[in-house]
Amino acid sequence: MSRLHQLLGLIVVVCIAAVVIITVVYRVVQPPVPIDDRVRACYAVIPADRQAGLHLDYKPGTNTATLAVEAEEMHKSPTKEQLDTFIQCLHVFIKDVRLATASQPVAPLGEVADHWSASGQVGLKLTLMPGSNNEVLNNLRFGPASGNKSDIVAAWCKGTTACVKCDPPEPTSQTLEVLVTLLPGGHTKKVQMAGSWEAPKQAKPWQLVDRKGRRFFYECEPAS
Known part of the structure; x- marks a missing residue:
């Protein structure tokens, strides 16, 4: 194998490695964001420090979404008014919003x-x-x-x-x-x-x- 081929092969390997590293870093550093602008707008009704434990499973273009509300400390979870507003916002464009879990204080x-x-x-x-x-x-x-x-x-x-x-x-x-x-x-x-x-x-x-x-x-x- 010529030195040119070896050099080209090394460049390809380095490029692939760089892509993998960038992808991993992006996924680790960047927080998950809703890929649908309408969902992102609904998240905006809840303060960022109140979104802990709130997880939405939704595929754009479908009429069904599942919302999971995990048990979290009360100062981190959305208030019931914020959660109601969030669900009402989703209902504008998602017909069936299913609540998978609920966190109910005494x-x-x-x-x-x-x-x-x-x-x-x-x-x-x-x-x-x-x-x-x-x-x-x-x-x-x-x-x-x-x-x-x-x-x-x-x-x-x-x-x-x-x-x-x-x-x-x-x-x-x-x-x-x-x-x-x-x-x-x-x-x-x-x-x-x-x-x-x-x-x-x-x-x-x-x-x-x-x-x-x-x-x-x-x-x-x-x-x-």
Whole structure:
């Protein structure tokens, strides 16, 4: 082999190596960005420091997207208002936005039901059936939990069988709605929530806040 051929071969090898190195460095250094300008615009509604744990699986030109919200520290995750706005933005050009996972902090059951039924939310809904003590039902402790909504609800229903009845009792990813009824005779205890709260002018059924700024929910106690 002539020196010219050897030189040309060396140049080709060096070029290939350079391309590989540049590609690796680019992928490591550059953060992943949405390849669709519309998706990028939707991400803009959430502050950059609040996007931790938010992952969207979407192929441009399709009508389906899957959104995963991993459990993260609360100061890093998007607020529920920001998440709702993000999903509403996606719905402008994506018909089916599926919520693969949810990160649910501890909250009264009624608040979770209202949040999951809000405009822009997708996936399973919770419906609270009126009964003899709606205060307890609306303020039963729910969460913290992370994962598929159906798995979260199934685990919660299983852990509160002494106090509530869920229909269906074991929801799946195909379940659209779970009806929750407070069982008569169930034992619950009133527990103060952490933090200080401002008493709302028009309290919702799941807002038990007294004049001292203390907020409460009920915990289901297993049958003895």
